[in-house]
Amino acid sequence: MKKFFxxxxxxxxxxxxxxxxxxxxxxxxxxxxxxxMYFQEANQRLSVPIAQRLLKHYQPVVNHQLDSSRMDEIYTIQKLFNPSIEVYVLDTTGKVLSHCPSNTKICRMSVGIQPIKTFVMEKFPSFLMGDDPKYEMTEKTFSAAEIKDGTKIIGYLYVILGSEEFDNNFKMLAGSYILRIGTRTMTITLFAAAIIGLIALLFITKNLRTIVRTVKEFQNGNRSARIQLSSTGELNELATSFNEMADTIVSNLDELKTMDSLRRELVANVSHDLRTPLATIHGYIETLLIKAETLENHDREKYLKTILSSTDRLRTLVEELFELSKLEAQQIKPNPEPFSISELVQDIGQKYLIIAEKKEIRFQCILPHDLPLVIADIALVDRVIQNLSDNAIKFTPQGGVVTIEVRRNLTNVEVTVADTGEGIFEKDIPHIFDRYNKGSQKNIFQSDGAGLGLAIVKKILEVHHLSISVSSKKNEGTAFSFKLPVYPV
Ligand SMILES: Nc1ncnc2c1ncn2[C@@H]1O[C@H](COP(=O)(O)OP(=O)(O)OP(=O)(O)O)[C@@H](O)[C@H]1O
Ligand SMILES: [Mg+2]
Incomplete structure (x- = not known):
């Protein structure tokens, strides 16, 4: 019940x-x-000449004086004409000199003269109300006539049309007739309107109730609650907006959950990654200290080299993590500038030629002569090509070939880093760009990499609004390519 209210x-x-x-x-x-108002106006219009007619019989001026002694005669006459009137003799200022019926009590000894003057001046007087001497504040319709001594106006005959008797009769009629019929009609209309209105409201608020119920359901944790309305219009728009909002909230929640689990994974992986080289460094330094006296020179050198490579690995790892975090937090904004891609590739090629030689891998750059300038952040593109080249050399065995090829298209320049190495399982390809996902055949302890290289590559290209494609065949080789926009001259 409370809920209903x-x-x-x-x-x-x-x-x-x-x-x-x-x-x-x-x-x-x-x-x-x-x-x-209708009765009063109709009454006044009918009774306009009453005062004038009464005056003819009354003749109130005797010896140039107003004579009130014949008022009773007036009363008898007026009774014949119209029982609903009251008659007053006024002087020219509106003061009441006499009245009849003389036994009635009057409250005002003087009435406003202006409406009376207007009444007698107009041939067909408009609807006028004048003061009723019987009441302090009441106005009534009236008829009036000038009382003259020769041509001089010495007073007015003032006839109130709606006498007390008339009022009482009217009120009684209004009460019994108008009110009764009015109220009856009103009750029927009210009843019909109320029933139709309440039924209409029930239908109109039905959709609103559905919306409220679904929103509450969603609030209580039912993430699949969606509003289903059959109608069109504003409520339907509201429902569609709510449904879209709910979809966004649910997908954001899912994203947050995934991000949270990724973050946990990252923290676990990072601490593991840092711990491995740190433990190596710690172990070798401890050995060096304990066996300081007895250690052969070449052993000491071997230990120190291991420590050095571990610190290198640690440094690279920390740098990569830092870089990726900055890219993900959008702290690194690309600074695009036109540059020569062939010069960049040549510089990188020189560096990797030496690294590849050590591993007995053939390293080659294929660069056409007429390459245009491209527009991108040169330092970040350098990082992309280096990361891809690192991988190509790392995952290609002795005797293999690593190629950086640049090809010109209509609006862009395509850079491909290809190798004849171990390749990637097809099922692993979708995951190699994720942090720490290093393919199913390896784990982080066996590889000397942190598994961040390709994540950084993807992020750098993303901030340039570019993408990378990969094609690979197990034991045949891998090729990564991306396209850089040509600088419009
Ligand atoms: N050219 C490639 N040939 C074969 N497998 C590759 C190649 N490039 C990447 N991969 C696979 O993708 C994984 C992710 O590469 P990524 O560069 O992100 O990590 P990483 O090289 O192992 O470590 P890091 O780059 O951080 O030193 C690699 O571990 C490897 O399994
Ligand atoms: Mg790598």
Whole structure:
């Protein structure tokens, strides 16, 4: 029950019913008021000449003086004409000199003279109201005529049309007739309007209730709750927006969850990676210290070389992690500039020629003569090609071939780093760009790499809005390629 009174349906219905009641009350008031005005105006129009007619019989001027002694005569006459009138003799300022019926009590000894003057001046007077001497504040319709002594106006005969008797009769009629019919009609109309309105509201708020229910369901943890509306319009738009918002929230939550598990994995992997070379360094230094006296020179040298390579590995790892974190946190913004890709590849080629030679691998660069300038961040592109070349040499056995080839297309220049090495399992290809994912056949302890090289490559190309493609066959070789935009001259 409490829930019902808090529902939107109840609130709208209650407001609707209250409005309906107020409207009905106003409507009844207007009907009664306008009926009264209608009767009064009609009465006045019919009774315009009453004062004039009475005056003819009354003849109130005797010896140039207003004579009130014949008021009772007036009363008898007026009773014949119209029982609903009250008659007053006024002086020219509106002061009441006498009245009849003389036994009635009057409250005002003087009335406003202006409406009376207007009335007698107009041939067909408009609807006018004048002060009723019987009441302090009431105005009534009236008829009036000038009382003259020769040509001089010495007073007015003032006839109030809606006497107390008339008022009482009217009120009684209004109460019994107008009010009764009005109220009956109003009740029927009200009842019909209320029923139609409440049924219509029930349908209109049905969709609203569905929306509220679904939103609550979603709030309580049902992530698949979506609003299904059959209608069109604003509510449908609201439902669509909510559904889209819910989809976004759910996908963001999933993303956050994945990111969180990736972060945990990263922290675990990083600590493991750092611990391995650190443990090696620690172990060898300890051995060096313990066996300082007894150690042969070539052993000492061997230990020191191991320590050196471990510190190198540690440094590379820390640098790569740092770089990747900065790229991911969008702290590294590419600074694109036009540069010659053939010069860059030649420089890299010179460095890798020596490294490849040591491993007895053939290293070659294929560069056409007419290569245009490309536009990108030269330092970051350098890093991409070096990381790819590192991998190509690392995963190619003795006697293999590593090639950096640059080809010109219409709007871009394609750089390919290919090798004849061990290749990658097809199922591993989608994962090699993930941090630490080093292919299923290896784990981080056997490889001297941290598994961050390709993640960095992908991120660098991403910040340039570029992508990388890979093709590989197990035991035949691998090729990575990406396209750089040509600098428009
Ligand atoms: N040219 C390639 N031939 C065969 N496998 C490759 C090649 N390049 C990458 N891979 C595979 O992809 C994995 C990820 O490469 P990535 O460069 O990210 O890591 P890494 O070289 O092992 O370590 P790091 O680059 O951090 O020193 C490698 O471990 C390897 O399994
Ligand atoms: Mg690598």
């Amino acid at each position: 808090r529902s939107i349906y109840w609130k709208i219905s209650a407001t609707f019913l209250a409005l309906l009641l107020i409207l009905s009350a106003v409507y009844i008031y207007i009907i009664v008021f306008s009926a009264e």
